[in-house]
Amino acid sequence: MVTAHSVPSDSGLRAGGGRAPVGLVAGRGDFPIEMCEAARRAGVPGLAVIGMHGETDPAISGLADSLDWVYVGQLRRSIAALKRRGVEEVIFAGQVRPGRLFKGLRPDWTALRLLCRLKERNAESIFSAIGAEFQRCGLRVLPSTTFMEEALAPTGLLGRVRPGQAVREDIDFGVRIAREIGRLNIGQTVVVKRGTVVAVEAFEGTDKAIRRAGEIAHGGVTVVKVAKPGHDLRFDVPCVGMRTVESLRLAGARALVLHAGRTLLLRRERVLAACDAARIAVIGVEIGE
Numbered sequence: 001m002v003t004a005h006s007v008p009s010d011s012g013l014r015a016g017g018g019r020a021p022v023g024l025v026a027g028r029g030d031f032p033i034e035m036c037e038a039a040r041r042a043g044v045p046g047l048a049v050i051g052m053h054g055e056t057d058p059a060i061s062g063l064a065d066s067l068d069w070v071y072v073g074q075l076r077r078s079i080a081a082l083k084r085r086g087v088e089e090v091i092f093a094g095q096v097r098p099g100r101l102f103k104g105l106r107p108d109w110t111a112l113r114l115l116c117r118l119k120e121r122n123a124e125s126i127f128s129a130i131g132a133e134f135q136r137c138g139l140r141v142l143p144s145t146t147f148m149e150e151a152l153a154p155t156g157l158l159g160r161v162r163p164g165q166a167v168r169e170d171i172d173f174g175v176r177i178a179r180e181i182g183r184l185n186i187g188q189t190v191v192v193k194r195g196t197v198v199a200v201e202a203f204e205g206t207d208k209a210i211r212r213a214g215e216i217a218h219g220g221v222t223v224v225k226v227a228k229p230g231h232d233l234r235f236d237v238p239c240v241g242m243r244t245v246e247s248l249r250l251a252g253a254r255a256l257v258l259h260a261g262r263t264l265l266l267r268r269e270r271v272l273a274a275c276d277a278a279r280i281a282v283i284g285v286e287i288g289e
Contacts, residue, residue: 020089021065021087022045022047023082023091023139024039024064025078025090026055026056026094027092028057028097029095029266030242030243031093031095031266032057032093033060034148034266035148038151041147042147044147046065047063047064048085049064049066049067051070052069053071054104055094072105073106075107075110075133089139090134091141091144092127092141092144114129117129120185122186124228124232124235125185127234127235127236128235131232141235143233143234143237144233144234144236145264151264151265153240153265154261155260156260156283156284157281158265158283159275159280161275163281167222167254171222171255171257173195174224174257175226175257175287177190177192177224178225181200181201182226182228183228185228186201186202187201187202187209188201188206188227188236188238191209191210191217191221193217193220196217199213206244207247210223210248210253211250211251214251214253218252219253222253222256223251225263226238226257226262227263238259239264240263240265240266242270244271245271245274248278248280249280253280254279254281256280257285259287
């Protein structure tokens with residue numbers, strides 16, 4: 001059921017009969033699919049999905065009431081499609097391949113104007129500008145955690161594998177470094193081993209950073225993923241899913257540390273079972289702002 005925490009009290013989702021459909025801008029991975037499933041369980045009146053060619057899983061069509069396809073960068077077309085469907089509120093779920101910023105982007109004039117105004121181009125600045133454009137056009141952007149509260153990582157040991165003393169020391173070290181990296185808007189993930197920073201996630205994304213660290217450190221790494229201080233949960237919310245588990249396994253990771261209450265653990269049972277099988281400890285840590 002949708003709770004007061006899930007959706008603001010003045011949201012159209014709670015307005016009774018004749019409610020507007022919810023818009024979803026769907027990127028890649030499991031997140032958009034799981035978001036649709038959660039929204040359905042919450043009883044949303046309709047789902048109007050924007051899918052992106054080469055990114056969004058076509059299987060999402062089975063969960064959407066309407067599905068409009070756009071190319072990455074077609075901002076005006078996306079907004080127009082949602083408005084045409086009667087959407088008043090929209091959620092962003094799923095990433096776009098980072099390299100799209102440099103190759104494969106098809107920006108329309110709206111997107112070009114937006115990008116040209118940005119002095120720094122990172123996830124926060126780009127998504128904030130996109131969100132401002134959506135809101136300027138009358139589309140309220142909801143947190144990416146809407147309907148997904150149950151998927152947020154809790155505090156404590158999440159799987160069956162317990163970290164040893166050396167790993168616990170790396171966890172403390174990694175959390176401190178990850179918070180500084182986040183504060184500088186560089187990335188959400190750091191990989192450490194024996195008090196050494198092996199890899200820092202930049203624009204390449206979490207999975208590539210983890211795999212790179214595994215090659216450098218020859219396994220035994222601890223991966224820490226956190227939201228940056230003051231993270232805007234409408235966009236780029238930290239997520240972990242089965243693709244992350246495969247990267248952890250290939251890197252020979254010993255532990256995965258998640259920011260409790262700020263990181264989405266997608267397909268939780270499958271992820272934790274796979275981590276247990278690979279002898280990877282999974283821990284949720286509470287981190288103050």
